[in-house]
Structure formats: C-alpha cells, structure tokens
Amino acid sequence: MEKSEPSTIVHFAFKLTHAISSAWEYVLVKGEPDKEKARARMWMFLRARDVLGAAMRLLTIRPLDRM
Numbered sequence: 001m002e003k004s005e006p007s008t009i010v011h012f013a014f015k016l017t018h019a020i021s022s023a024w025e026y027v028l029v030k031g032e033p034d035k036e037k038a039r040a041r042m043w044m045f046l047r048a049r050d051v052l053g054a055a056m057r058l059l060t061i062r063p064l065d066r067m
Contacts, residue, residue, distance in 0.1 A: 013055040020048045
C-alpha cells in the first residue's frame with residue numbers, strides 16, 4: 001500500500017512544514033487584537049507541531065523539545 005511508505009510520510013511532513021513556515025510570516029498570533037483569532041492561530045501552530053512530531057516518530061526520528 002503506497003500510503004504507508006516512509007516516503008509518503010516524509011513528503012506529507014515536508015509539505016506541512018512548508019505551509020506552516022509560510023504561514024509563520026503572515027498569520028500573526030502575538031499582536032493580534034482579536035484574542036479568539038489569536039488563540040485559534042496558536043492552536044493551529046501547536047497542532048502542526050504535534051502532527052510533525054508524530055510523523056517523525058513514525059519514521060523513528062526523535063523530535064526535538066526545543067531549538
């Protein structure tokens with residue numbers, strides 16, 4: 001099954017990383033006057049971190065806690 005190939009997971013993680021990296025420039029959290037919008041945006045970044053961490057663990061790579 002193609003969807004369980006490691007390369008599929010790597011490709012997905014790469015695309016998600018690129019999307020989040022692009023959003024980081026334009027989707028403000030700090031300084032956003034609407035607190036609900038800021039919370040939703042922060043939630044998006046945190047969940048992306050969780051998904052990328054899970055993808056790395058599937059590939060037997062230990063994600064960093066901090067950089």
